[in-house]
Amino acid sequence: MKISLRQIEIFLNVVKLQNLTNVAKELGLSQSAVSMSIKELETILGRKLFDRINKKLILNEIGRSFKEAVLPLYKQLNDIETEFQNSEDKGSVRVGASTTIIDYLMPTIVCEYMSKYPNVKIDLKEGNTKEIVQLVKEGKIDMGFIEGNVEDSEIIKESIGKDELVVVSSNEELKNKEFELNDIKDYRWVLREKGSGTREVFLNYIKPQKVKLNIFLELGHTESIKSLLLSKKPISCLSILAVSNEINSGSLFKVNIKDFNCTRDFFAIYHKDKYKSELFKKLYDFSKEMIQDAMVRKGCIQCS
């Protein structure tokens, strides 16, 4: 046999009112129900909690320490109950995103969201598009933001804007001129490693031209590429999100390639059976908006 919350509730009321009959009234029960509940609780614990002194119930030392132990827990459970019944702004959300989004968009989103809803915890998971989709399908994350398209009947996806891939360098020779890709193929190129979305999209886009780039280095992190771009002046192709600041400040510039217009969609995804709690909806919409805003903003900077 196990203690129940009802028994604890009745017990605490008896402690408070010191009188079974009044407790019965307070809880809308019969006096015998209260009496039997206390008796049952004492049976479970194997000890008397009250001394029956002249038909009065007097909390004894065991009852007292039981009360001390149980009262705060009981209160907390009640709080939790009402909190979950009322507030929507509490909990944790697991979000997955692919590299570029994780690096250049999520930090701001998480930061702003958490200052708006301090009781919401966000767990971030990084992965490439395929991995993120898989996590959503398995219910291991609540929503995902990815850099490539998916076709899957279980996945609901929403395009949240176009990302632009730009060819950039800090090599002055390449500035203020228009090139064919072929003209610059022999400069030193640095790309992200194989398997990276950014790299695949770029290489797929130029495939028809059958140009063989001089890829002299492959790096796993966009930031490594950026610092190399500044010191050694090779060429690379990266998301506008990653380099808009540098382009804006002039430390990097877009290499002007004729007819080069390489974009990709960003998608927000979640499982079709997902229960869309208020918490989910809020973070989902918030993230979508933030990402759209950010992309418009970066896009503008690039144009100017």
Added chain:
Amino acid sequence: MKISLRQIEIFLNVVKLQNLTNVAKELGLSQSAVSMSIKELETILGRKLFDRINKKLILNEIGRSFKEAVLPLYKQLNDIETEFQNSEDKGSVRVGASTTIIDYLMPTIVCEYMSKYPNVKIDLKEGNTKEIVQLVKEGKIDMGFIEGNVEDSEIIKESIGKDELVVVSSNEELKNKEFELNDIKDYRWVLREKGSGTREVFLNYIKPQKVKLNIFLELGHTESIKSLLLSKKPISCLSILAVSNEINSGSLFKVNIKDFNCTRDFFAIYHKDKYKSELFKKLYDFSKEMIQDAMVRKGCIQCS
């Protein structure tokens, strides 16, 4: 409707095993019982705790934070339950005692007891005999130690030894001689205030002799009397417990009065309906022994 501990238990098991059927096996229930319990819990909270993704239950962000909130409380409640079912050495006991006992015996008792049972809390209440008896009758304290007799059908009492009242002074004129009370009645006497047990017992004891003492001062605290005895050298009558150290060290001495043999019983009392928990019994017996020991010890010192 209110959450029950059973629902929480089932919920936590589902979180752990991620599978209703296995939980049902684990808890010895049918699968439908588990399913319905979870459903009911979600109804009470007004929110889904799991997403049903392809007939699998995947804890969602609300479920997750519910789990975080509820798990520690559930564990603690279980601990409390087993603790109360098993251990006897935990709780608090309310003890009442009259002045002499509180001052000269209880400190040691409480101290030694608490180092033996560190989880037992002792609440001490001071009062004169009548007050202590009343508190026991009302169940406001669990046991009492008093300096006078009681006759009350509701009270169980046990004599725990004889206290001796001694006439003491530091006035050298009174040393090493035997007096009649009448011989010394005109010295300055200091007694405890009216209502004090020590005073009443003493005055009652000498009443037959119809001696009118020169009571020049009445003080509320035995310690005040003792310090006065040392500086101003009046006479007083106090419990041997209060002055045995001073007698032993020679700073005070017993005034030798012919046929003076004033004693009183110390009693341990409790209510006849008291539930005698292990905790109660241990403290009760411990206190009884300690008091008896102390009185024998003080008595011995006095004799030597």
Added chain:
DNA sequence: AAATAAAATCAAAAAAATTGATATATTTTA
């Protein structure tokens, strides 16, 4: 001494938890 008050107890009734059977959807297997 009678009236009042409070808790315990018991059988009966009501409510809640649990079951067993079945439906439905999905994944695995052959």
Added chain:
DNA sequence: TAAAATATATCAATTTTTTTGATTTTATTT
């Protein structure tokens, strides 16, 4: 690709638990 196996939901039936209403016991008040 169909059949088997797996997993959850649902419903009516049943068991268990809680609660009630009536009664008894003991103590307190009038």
